Amino acid sequence: MSTPRGVGRVVAFGRPPASHANESNAHRLAREAAEAAEVRAHETRPEVVALRVERVRAQVDRLCWAGIVLGLELTMANVQHFAAGGTATWSLPWLAAWLLDPMVSLVLLAILRAEQVTARYQVRTGPWVRRAKWFTLASTYVMNTWRSYAEGALSGIVLHSVPPLVVFVAAEAVTDLRDKLTEAVTRAFTEAGRSAPPPVHERPPRVSARRGGAGRRTTFAEYLAAARAAWEPRVTVTPAWVREVTGCSRGLSSRLAAVLARELAGGGS
Structure with missing residues (x-):
């Protein structure tokens, strides 16, 4: 039985030689390697690194500020109850007692907001700034827990200690975190400058x-x-x-x- 004309050519040309396949694979791998190197070069650029750190910094600020504000709101009712004492509800002393905690909290928030800017540029503040922050935090803690200590209620001491202590720890931690995040951006620019092309x-x-x-x-x-x-x-x-x-x-x-x-x-x- 004879083979039809043209079948041999179809078989011969239907599959590329092994050398051509290897060559195309090599070109493909070289192209992928070059594209990966380009992506890596863009990802390690100091501007990209700084942008990522700025996004992390914004997330850290939002979360810390949310926790601090919620903690101060929880302490407001306790401080008002401590300041009002046994005065009648809606009386003038009872209403004035609501102003005590915001007075302390606003000063604390102002200090934290200022530290947010100074930490961004790694500017060290004076000792009175930290003293004022600690004094406001200590005042909030004492006014929240005084009645529980006087009554000897351990559960009340624990319950009323958690919000001001969380605010205190967050206020101290967020300053250090901002400082370290700023240092990360600076280090990224420094390392990029050392390895940058001429x-x-x-x-x-x-x-x-x-x-x-x-x-x-x-x-x-x-x-x-x-x-x-x-x-x-x-x-x-x-x-x-x-x-x-x-x-x-x-x-x-x-x-x-x-x-x-x-x-x-x-x-x-």
């Missing part, structure tokens, strides 16, 4: 899009040679970096970055 004026000039007066287009090999000459060991090869040092198009920069990354990895030209 300034543009110290790099080789870009390859012109056209050479000579004849209008000849720059070849792929010429772009690659320019990128190879501009590369330094501390530079990560990315399409964005290739475009910066050669002036090539966006579509061509991915191919150039893939080929150059493969060369630097030992894959040859």
